[in-house]
Amino acid sequence: MSETKLFNDFEKSSAIDWKNQIIKELKDKPFENLISKTPEGISIKPFYHKDTAEHSEMNIQNPIQKMNEALPPRYWANQAKVVVDSEKGANQSALEALNGGAEGIIFVIDKADINLETLLNDIQPEYCMISFESSEPFYSLISQYLNFISAHGIDSHKISGFYHCDIIECRDAGIIGINDHDFESIAELIRHADDYPDFKPLCISSNLFHNSGANITHESALLLSKAVEFFDKLTDLKLELNQILKSTVFSVAVGSHFFFEIAKLKALKFNLLKIAEAYDSKTNPDDLFIHCNTSIRTKSALDFNVNLLRNTNEAMAAVLGGCNSLWVQPHDEAAGKLTSKTFQRIALNVSNILKEESHLDKVVDPTKGSYYIENTINEISTSAWRIFTEFEEDGSYNHHYENGNVHQIIDTDAGKAEQNLWARKELMIGANTYQLIGEKISAYLDTEESGKSLESKRLTATIEHMRYRVEKLVEEKGEEARPLAQIILLGTDPVSKAKSDFAYSFLGIAGIGISSEEFTDKLEENIKLDKNAAITVLCYAETPENLEKYIAKHKGILLIAGQEPNEAELQKAGLYGCINRKVDTKRFLDRLLKDLGIELL
Template identity: 50%
Template sequence: MSKVNPFVDFKESKAAEWKEIIEKGLKGKDFNSLITDTPEGIPILPFYTPEEQSEPLISNPFQSENPGLSPRYWINQFKIIVTDEKAANSEALEALNKGADGIIFNIDKKTPDLNLLLENIQPEFCAISFESTKAQFNLIKDYFHFLKTKKHNAQNINGAYFYDILASRDIGVDTDIEKSYKELASVISLNKEFPHFKSFHIDACLYHNAGANIVRELSFTLSKFTEYLDALTELQLDISSIFNATSFSFAFGRHYFFEIAKIKAFKLSVLKIMSAYEHEGSANEIIIHAQTSKRSKSVLDFNVNLLRNSTEAMSAILAGCNSLWVEPHDASLGKSKETFKRIALNVSSILKEEAYLDKIVDPTSGTYYLDNILNTLEQKAWTQFLELENKGSYSALFKEGYVKEKINADEQAMAKAVAERKEIFIGANTFQLIGEEYPVMEQEAGPNKYLQPIRATHYIEKLRARTEKHVKEKGPSGRPMATIILLNTDPVAKAKSDFSYSFLGIAGIGIQDETILKSEDDLKENLQNCSSDLVVVCYKDRPENLAESIANCSAKVLIAGMESDEEQLQAKGIYGCIHRKSPTLEFLNQLLTDLGIK
């Protein structure tokens, strides 16, 4: 048996040595060409070493109080919209028997009868939470009274009230801020008897779902949090009572590692705020409720949303969330089916019971890459937060339109990147399911100062809606179809063919046929006999007879790839060239118009 110890006997490598090896492989190409920037302006390096790593400051919460639970514990939440107490109670009991650890009752109508709503539910053994878009502080007081009346052990009560006064205002709900602050302060005072129930909530999901990048999401959340702290301390609440009653909710999106780093960076910043308010606390006291993103979902090929839910849930768990709600993957289509609610509940269960993510507290600890982006995110978010504080209070910035303006800019940048295929969305801008039936649900960012969730694929959905409405009016034969012609089996031609499928698919254009020609001489005959609306010609080397071949073609002819003399080719009958630098939305909108689609 070898006695080599790989951790001792190998020479330690330095970053400079790795860089030198990479530069040799680049053969004169600039090393900086390998560095990419994120929407937050964070450079992603081609490799990371311990030299970029700092001491680990944030680790995931460790569950040690209950020996029957795993060391990495999170609450698997199930949400119920309450319209009838008995029906909601029945649904909650069923969910608890099928893997839920907690129930979130969404209540925006009348205050429910808690005796009916919570019949046969044991609050000491599951987390009971409430959610509303309008203030329902009396409901939380009633819940505390209910718990006392039923003689439940206050130390065993877990849950939260997911209502954010300022977030409610930010979405356009008429809110009496000063009155709500006083009601919140009253509830926080009662909250001391139930130390594990969190009655004060900060909602960061709205920023993410409205399109903010991660740095903006963190800085606005910190700004809003400090405004709350100032208002509540002015109402004579002590800072410890406020922190002990606080929970935060974050939406988790597509950028897996950055979403993990986001929460750890946020906790670092909150610890700074705790210190500024002379409160001694730890990262484990910062309670994070996670939910899957609305922004990352699409109505196009909606089953792909299930896969997105899985990776988003995993990043939330690895980030150290305390509870997790997975929204059913068909939510973007409207009301969710019961089967899909069940699937959503099982996402968290599978990650716990089959992927064993509850067995290791923090598998991300010591990751050079994550530690680097964590620290960079925290620094950028903290700097931006201080800039916001210098500009004024969060509410003042919101009222003057600054918050909406900045988030809109982030949203537009990402939505256009998606439309231009710089950010890939399976089913929307690549590998589309042409011919699927779905409800046309167009979204646009509102012109007013209020925030609203908006899908990153909304530009593509709007474009596809033109085609789908046309097909609905004309029938299946009304769908524009294309023929793809490859000159030889060259890999370049095949790559251009693959690109053409996805490019045209953005507009809902189907592919009627894909033909491979062994000789350029066959091109003219194939073009003249083509029965589709469009023809896309893919090649490595441009055929000499291209202009002659398209002379009598009734279809619109596209060339896959850039041609320096595109204008001259258009004069000879080519409709245009499609490639990665094409203005996708502009080109496809005009193409649909020229095909007679309104």
């Protein structure tokens, strides 16, 4: 092999060299203009360089597969969920999933009285991960399962899985109340599971924080605060922290901001190790077990097949972030529909494709050496740790939950995210851009929200409700009842076309269709108008001289795509309004639908 160093002839460039070159090319514009801020307040810089990557030790390497030398170096369990309505039916569904590529089954239960002999018939727990999930604690069932393993002579060191029931999250969701007896039961279960080193009986989850709308740093900080609540309660019951961590599954929902979600998982491990150090516990990063779920928050009931792409993006972020276990929710179920076997199969194959075709199991950690990701890990870790320590100085997680701080933080984040969605600063295909006008929307969207602050809900829920108003009318009276708009472009220039595209997406949020586009050189009274269109939208690059005159003679609702400095005067002449990014989209469309005779549901 040649020893030639191909890059020796090139001068090395420092971070300062890059910055100076950028400033030079910007001319009189300040360098700071290139720095943007995320909703979490994290700065996104125009470039990253190894000179500024001082925190690479934060990028904890993903766990290496050590079970079998013949297997790839990176391993995560591809999970399938099976709802236990009947033990026999659930058993058949589990076997189908295992034969279809699942490496683990999460049995979703609603009672402790389960016949494990029937449920686990022909399933070999030593060769797959068996877990349980419930919305309220059933500790006796988990003890029964461990006794079942022992009674059948199965090697306890070959058993893996977890119990997915975070009692604090169940309390926060308004399902149960908790007391000291619950923590005593958990402590007893952890002691029972000591002989089963790869079974995790304690779950600490951030799913509700994420799916209720918390941003990434708040989600991470709240998870740390809740973890310390568990640690304090359980160490008071004479458990060692190392013992607790080895018995814990950290359940994390992964959203759509790809690199930030990778960094979130890495930062979580780093901060958990810092907490362990504060408890004088020497913990190996590989002892931290992270189970990831695809997000409910990021999905939409509108053009719901796009959810498959979102699921794939989120699953890949979870894998690159170092998850040990992954469940991809079927993309129709995430949209609030009754899932089908086809979509269950598709969800299961997302993880399989990431392994078998994308080969993400062949490389332990592709994120190592990425200056951008390592900088983001540092930013998220630092910010989450600061929020967490401020929480701890003022009381425990339980204290902040009871006095409303947790609700206020999440409500504020969720409100900002919703504002960005309506303002189209955050784009979601099918909801606020590139809508599928005329798609059938299920009646479940007509249900009212419970009003609870901590409640899993899709970000697009309010847009879905607006769309349902129109689609319900169309369903009752036929497609001819759909409100339509005609677009008139004064020229074929890029500005007019861009405004036309904006009008499509803006009106599409409310399910208003576009009947036609008319191109003309001048704004004249004899422009052919579509008699089926209740709305006319003008799109132009330069304001026509006779605009006010045309508005005065126009019959029907007339909109201008863009901004007009004298909009108030034009409205007096008969203009309905201007549509642009500065408009309060929700309020404008609510008023427009009302004026079209489509009332609130």
